[in-house]
Amino acid sequence: MYDCIIIGAGISGCSLAFELSKYSGKVLWLEKNNDVADETTKANSAIIHAGYDPVPNTLMAKYNIEGNKMIPSLCKDLDVPCKNIGSLVVGFNEQDDKIIEELYERGIENGVKGLQIVKQPELSKLEPNLNTECTSALYAPSACIINSWQFAIALSEVAIQNGVDLHLNEEVTSIKKEGDIFVVNEKYKAPLVVNCAGVTCDRVAGFVKKSDYKITPNKGEYYLLDKSQGSLVRHVIFQCPTKIGKGVLVAPTVDGNLIVGPTSTNTSADDYSTSAFGLKLIRESAVKSVPNIKFQENIRTFAGLRARSDVGDFIIGEDKDVHNFFSIAGMASPGLSSASAAAVDIVKMMQEKDYFLNLKKNYTLTRKVVRFKxxxxxxxxxxxxxxxxxxxxxxxxxxxxxxxxxxxxxxxxxxxxxxxxxxxxxxxxxxxxxxxxxxxxxxxxxxxxxxxxxxIMLDKNGSYILCGRTKENDDE
The missing domain is CATH 1.10.10 (Arc Repressor Mutant, subunit A)
Incomplete structure (x- = not known):
């Protein structure tokens, strides 16, 4: 018998496991893959957004702002790379200039600190390799870049050290409620369940009721360029957002590479493919912002999935119909930026129900990694x-x-x-x-x-590298 069962070990599940591990109580954590951070969390832009983009008074706005304040110090404690380099949303004409002004006003309403609208020639001084046709930009100094999967892994390591019981290779296939107790996969019991299942959150919610929302996996394809391109820009460079997303960005990574992307295509929950068409769109769009990108320096292309809900906002909190069934769902961008703050609030909601009230006498909040280079x-x-x-x-x-x-x-x-x-x-x-x-x-x-x-596999279960010996002995 556990006090809480967490379903899913992406950034949302890792953040919640970390927060719950500070308190007395038995926590079971279930993940279908053979590792944590092996879905959306490992394949994204790795940006901690400033918070000017979400519509005011939404959960996205609330948790983005709070997460942006929390994550740099968390990364420092957990020895995770995090760089506060700021971001620029660039515009090319009067229509874009109006969008930038709207984003500025929205950011001010959301509580983003330090926002500025920068125009030429100051813009080219701030970012010399930008297209000289850029007319203005929204500068957000609080935006950061991090290593998103190392952040999630660090959170999981500390959570486990503090006593959270992680079961990998444990896909949730059933949830039943017997009185006040949830029974997961017909063997694990707890009075509290938190659904952090990413692009399959709606399916997991469907085990306890008819889901109130639908998650549509949305694929974003990316280029990762060699470190020879890593200093091409100093900030995260966005174009003006559209109805389908924030558009193609160009940004340094914490490891010194350059990331360019993503696309935006609705797909299935297991589609991580890249396409010639999608990569062509990235190239054509990216050079509008930064003309001198050398795509021949590409070392990898990859794709990640966003968990977009038809609600148009994060789904965070207790289900209105199923007592003690919580969700951290629909965590599309700015999900990475928001997960830590959302986890803190979920714990507070549980405490209002008299769970996880007592801090442990001894618990760990820090981690140190040796980096030889x-x-x-x-x-x-x-x-x-x-x-x-x-x-x-x-x-x-x-x-x-x-x-x-x-x-x-x-x-x-x-x-x-x-x-x-x-x-x-x-x-x-x-x-x-x-x-x-x-x-x-x-x-x-x-x-x-x-x-x-x-x-030994390349990544997920079934991705074997070797299948046998070519020779059994020296005579063959």
Missing amino acids: EMSHEQRKEYIEKHPEYGRIICRCETISEGEIIDAIHRCPKPVSLDGIKRRCNAGMGRCQSGFCGPRVQEILAKELGVSQLD
């Missing part, structure tokens, strides 16, 4: 003397040592795939995209987990 030569020498495995560089593109990979394997939740390692310590994230280090990482994973290399 960030050390000085003296620090590296000293560390290698104590930990020789840090003297063996496995990923040359990103300067990731064997010691960092081993450390990542032995933190909980344990990675079981190459991409699980990549998300934790960046091994394989560089220009060659695991082309050289992949086999070595696979070997280290198998050794440390005590399994065959045949059992």
